[in-house]
Amino acid sequence: MAAAQRGDEEAFARLVRRRQGLVLALIAARVRGRNDVEDLAQEVFLRAWKRLPELREPRKFAGWLARIAVNAALDHRRRAAVRPRTGSLGEDGAAEPAAGDAPADRGLLLREDFARVLEALGTLDARSQAAVVLRYREGLAVKEVAERLGDSPAAVAMRLTRALRALRERLS
Secondary structure, eight states, rough: OOHHHHHHHHHHHHHHHHHHHHHHHHHTOOOOOOHHHHHHHHHHHHHHHHHHHSOOOGGGGHHHHHHHHHHHHHHHHHHHHHOOOOBBTTTSSSOOTTTTTOHHHHHHHHHHHHHHHHHTTTTTTTTHHHHIIIIIIIIIOOOHHHHHHTTOOHHHHHHHHHHHHHHHHOOO
8 A cells, every 4th residue: 555655556556456346336336337337447546546645544445445436426427417318309309218228117117126226225335335236236256256345255245144134124
């Protein structure tokens, strides 16, 4: 950490590799679209690199980085909310669905369900969110999640159990 704070790019690259899974998971929990997630992750690490000398407590790097990731994802969602939808106007002047949109009723239900899940996921702590997204959205094994988050497989398994219990309660 000290080397990275002094500007050592290789040291920072090692930090990025260790925390990349956490950042991707936190963003993916809030943003749809793999390209957007990957672009935001790069933006997060660029912000972190620029602001790394400001970090006063290096042992809190993961939490500091997680906050940058969550803020970047929320900023992206706010920007996306004010952008007009892509698609064309139909004969009646109403917006036609963009390519790939589901039929209106089904699409509405899916968006509502997705929104509820995202809202419930947002109530979990950052490490639990990351574990859930890596395990269930990215399809990683518990051991792989543990490696990406820098935890033991037992700790990840317990975190997942608690997170899923909390999600079930919030979604029922």
